[in-house]
Amino acid sequence: MGLVPxxxxxxxxxxxxxxxxxxxxxxxSLCSPANREEFKRDEEAYxxxxxxSVAEKRLIRSRxxxxxxxxxxxxxxxxxxGSVTGNSLYRMGAQMRGESYEDFLATRNFKDAV
Amino acid sequence: MPSRIVAGLGLSHVPSVGVAYDRGxxxxxxWKPLSDAYIPxxxxxxxxxxxxxxxxxxxxxxxxxxxxxxxxxxxxAERYGIADEGFGTRPLPEVRGDAEFSAxxxxxxxxxxxxxxxxxxxxxxxxxxLVPMNLCFEHGxxxxxxxxVPLQVNVIQHPLPTARRCYKLGQALRKAVSSYHEDLRVVxxxxxxxxxxxxxxxxxxxxxxxxxxxxxxxxxxxxxLANLTHQQIMxxxxxxxxxxxxxxxxxxxxxxxxxxxxxxxxAPMTTGMGLITFQDD
Numbered sequence: 001m002g003l004v005p006x007x008x009x010x011x012x013x014x015x016x017x018x019x020x021x022x023x024x025x026x027x028x029s030l031c032s033p034a035n036r037e038e039f040k041r042d043e044e045a046y047x048x049x050x051x052x053s054v055a056e057k058r059l060i061r062s063r064x065x066x067x068x069x070x071x072x073x074x075x076x077x078x079x080x081x082g083s084v085t086g087n088s089l090y091r092m093g094a095q096m097r098g099e100s101y102e103d104f105l106a107t108r109n110f111k112d113a114v
Numbered sequence: 115m116p117s118r119i120v121a122g123l124g125l126s127h128v129p130s131v132g133v134a135y136d137r138g139x140x141x142x143x144x145w146k147p148l149s150d151a152y153i154p155x156x157x158x159x160x161x162x163x164x165x166x167x168x169x170x171x172x173x174x175x176x177x178x179x180x181x182x183x184x185x186x187x188x189x190x191a192e193r194y195g196i197a198d199e200g201f202g203t204r205p206l207p208e209v210r211g212d213a214e215f216s217a218x219x220x221x222x223x224x225x226x227x228x229x230x231x232x233x234x235x236x237x238x239x240x241x242x243x244l245v246p247m248n249l250c251f252e253h254g255x256x257x258x259x260x261x262x263v264p265l266q267v268n269v270i271q272h273p274l275p276t277a278r279r280c281y282k283l284g285q286a287l288r289k290a291v292s293s294y295h296e297d298l299r300v301v302x303x304x305x306x307x308x309x310x311x312x313x314x315x316x317x318x319x320x321x322x323x324x325x326x327x328x329x330x331x332x333x334x335x336x337x338x339l340a341n342l343t344h345q346q347i348m349x350x351x352x353x354x355x356x357x358x359x360x361x362x363x364x365x366x367x368x369x370x371x372x373x374x375x376x377x378x379x380x381a382p383m384t385t386g387m388g389l390i391t392f393q394d395d
Contacts, residue, residue: 003272003345008315009353013272017180028179030200066314075313075354076174076270080200093317093384107318110382112144114130 010069020072023059026050027077036084065092090114117215117291117298119394120162122368123155124332124361125249126387127171127305129199129241135248136204144382151378151389152249158375158391159250160259164301166212167250167260168219168287169243170363171305172269174199176240184232185275186283188223189264190216197238207253209239212261215294219263222290229286237264246305260301269306269357274344277359281340284366291367304364306357308379308386309350318384319352325379325386328358332390333374336365351386368394 003011010016017024026047029035039046047057059067063085068078082092094104105111131148134140140149176197178184194209223229243264251259265287268274275283284302291300308325311317328351331339340362347356371394378389 003348006316006349006353009311009348010314011272011348011353012270017271021180024175024180027200028175031176031198033198033202036200069313074175074180074270078313080175083201089312090383093312096313096317097315104318108383110144112142113134113382114144 012074016072017074018072020074022050022052023056023068023071023073024077026052027073027080030080030084039084063087066096069096088114115297117294117296117300119288119291119302119367119369120164120299121159121301121394122304122364122372122392123246123250123301124304124364124388124390125246126307126385126389127242127245128385128387129245130383131245132204132241132248135245147380148378148387151376151380155376155389155391156250156252158393159301162301162393163299164260165298166215166263166300167247167303168263168265168291168300168367169246169303169305170265170267170360171242171246171303172267172357172360174240174242174270177238178266180271183268183271184266185268186229187232187234187266188216188220189237189262190220190233191235191237194262194264195238196244197240199240204244206244207255207257209247210257210261212263212298215261215296215298216263218294219287219290222293223286227286227289229283234264237266239264242305246303250303265363267360267363269359272344274356274359276344277342277347277362278340280359281336281362281366284363284368287363288367288369302364302367304361306360307351307355308358308388309352310354310385311352312354312384314353316352320381320384320386321351322379322381322386324351325381325388329377329379329388329390332361332365333392336362339365368392371395
């Protein structure tokens with residue numbers, strides 16, 4: 001009945017959701033312009049407000065998107081922190097694939113559709 | 115005459131379409147193939163003169179957070195706002211609801227068909243809902259040519275409703291629509307997919323043969339698609355492709371006589387963008 005792991009894939013289930021609850025909650029808060037400004041003004045204080053662990057803060061500081069997913073971040077919530085830190089979906093994707101942005105774009109059918 | 119479903123559409127809701135739309139880039143070479151495919155669709159929809167669109171979509175953390183994430187939720191409001199998903203609020207008019215019709219759907223679905231939906235008096239709509247609306251309807255400064263009923267499905271936090279459950283919800287929805295006393299012409303939009311994966315080493319994975327087969331079978335053999343497990347969809351079409359179960363709500367809401375009108379597929383970047391339309395006379 002449960003889901004079976006798939007190579008190269010994170011399956012966002014309740015265990016991941018519980019693990020990543022603080023991270024996702026912080027990212028969810030970025031749906032407000034005032035909160036985005038506050039995050040940009042003082043990232044450390046913003047992370048403290050959501051009681052992020054030392055390891056979680058390190059993932060955010062280093063923009064380690066693969067690490068965030070492993071820590072239970074949901075991809076759609078990660079898009080919000082990507083946006084506020086200037087990382088588009090495709091830039092985050094290239095990093096998760098372990099490729100440069102340009103190398104990743106070269107694998108696409110029509111790379112101008114961004 | 116009671117209300118009836120006059121059309122159903124399955125279509126992707128890729129957020130970059132909304133960005134291209136807002137920036138006036140739909141006529142650029144990258145987006146023109148998609149844009150052109152929808153011109154006859156909008157004309158056809160306009161001829162059908164629908165009063166209400168039931169839009170089956172999923173929230174991507176715009177309105178629902180993981181403190182409370184409903185499996186199925188339905189809007190029952192007079193109007194719906196535009197969400198800020200974390201990238202700013204799109205310059206779109208709010209969406210008119212039909213609270214009385216929603217109330218009827220809730221009563222019918224919950225009392226008669228035993229689908230215990232979460233009922234929402236306030237919903238802010240995001241790309242899962244708005245991109246299909248942009249593709250299917252032209253809005254004016256003050257609003258949209260149809261009222262809407264948002265129907266939200268959890269496709270992001272497992273356990274998700276099964277594909278079969280979504281198909282059955284569509285069948286129940288058809289009965290609920292046809293027992294409404296007012297003469298409304300209703301279209302159902304099943305949104306999301308097709309193949310895509312947005313995280314992990316397998317980021318960017320697509321599977322066009324899977325998508326084309328899905329387009330074939332949503333027309334000819336939806337019952338077979340309702341047997342797909344989430345595991346099968348994720349393995350064959352990418353983790354985020356599970357959104358496709360929402361197309362089954364739409365397909366379940368159509369009669370056996372529904373006939374396919376349009377079909378299109380375009381996969382420029384990381385998502386197979388599919389389109390299929392059915393007319394139900």
